Amino acid sequence: MGYLTRLDIVANIFQICILVVIIAKTIKLTINTKTKALPFFFALAMSGYLLSSLYWIAYDVLDPDTRMPMACNEIAENAMILLLCAGLETILKDKRKIAKEIVFAVLFIGANIALWIAWTGEWFQDILFGIPYIYFFWLLIRGLLSRRVLSRKELWFAALASIIILTMQIPLLTIKGNVFEVTKVTCFMLMLALGAWLGIMSFRRKDFFLASTFFLSTELSMFLSIGIYYYLSLLENIIAQLIMFSLLKKELATDG
């Protein structure tokens, strides 16, 4: 078993420990609260994530250092995204379906999907499993806009930074040597910085939609990262889960 595989297993075990605590606490919250839909979906979504990690570890142990013929754990990650969507649907007050929000969600996640395909070549799987992310992102944009959590300037900043990161990923597919290294470091640092900014903002503004956006950004970062940057994104992802859980409690308190 290679070093990276072992590191993967350790990272997943760490994530499982955090997820088990979050799920247990959320189930307790579901039992004790009046508004049950959101914590119910959140607990199920995190269970999906837990299953994904378990599947990953099982595959790593049984077939180390090989690529899955079909990434079944992505089904569990899709479950997580869809169940988070179902949860967000229950608290989203905005009933507008404005075309530009849909177009932006399709273009942004579409660009991400194109990059995944360029990295892996699994076009059918990447497109199929990318669709829930479009819906999730669309719900998040609508939530952020209707709740006015971020100012117009901040929204533009986040959108611009995301586009720059995506654009910088394209040359990484083709260039080599020193230019590759410089671009790689700049791109991934920017990606992590955007994640950290979203994390800080969601912690300050205390909004579940913003925390979910932070979670989505870390998910996308993980899909596009390699080596140490992947593990840093994973760390951000774990922090995002914890922030989401703490803001879930706040959301329920506000609802009640």
Next chain:
Amino acid sequence: MVNAENILICIAVPLAISCFFITGSARRLIYAFLAGMVLCIFSAYIAGLIQMTSGYNTEVTSIFLSPMIEESMKLLLLLFCIYVYEPSGKKIELLAVGIGAGFATFENCCILVSSDTQQLTYMLVRGSAVGVMHIVTLVALAKGFQLLKMYKAFSFAGIVGILSISVTVHGLYNLLVSKPGASSYIGYAMPMFCVILLYMVNVAKRS
């Protein structure tokens, strides 16, 4: 080579005949059981077709593709029943158990016919693991639907989300039992563990 259709006819005819003489939930259970068996044969055909067109080998198909196909088929049947007959919570569970039991029984019958039936241990493991797995995933699906209805959140995202979880549980089981050793023991124990978990949820709900 197993003539699955012949086995299906052999098991299904007595059950179908018995439906003339029973009523109520017993009849519903038998109908669901029969539907589960038919579903099993359909799933096998679809898996075979996808295997042929995709070029994956038998092992990859059974570990990675079968859970997706089987769970999706079971979900479609359950959704059909929910939307057409609009059953209550208890009836949904009854349907789920019937479909799951029919599916598992027919799959086990085909395995019995195609492989060696001398080893009692293997048969016991097969019966209490694979058989239980089909019932567990379907009961979990039904329970998920009941909760979606209860929370008035019966949306597409919720339905597909719950389906994806049951596919992953099934996929994880198939992956674990695919290799001999400790992982297979964990895999065989998984359905029973899920049964206990679901039973605890039932008890907690009642109390």
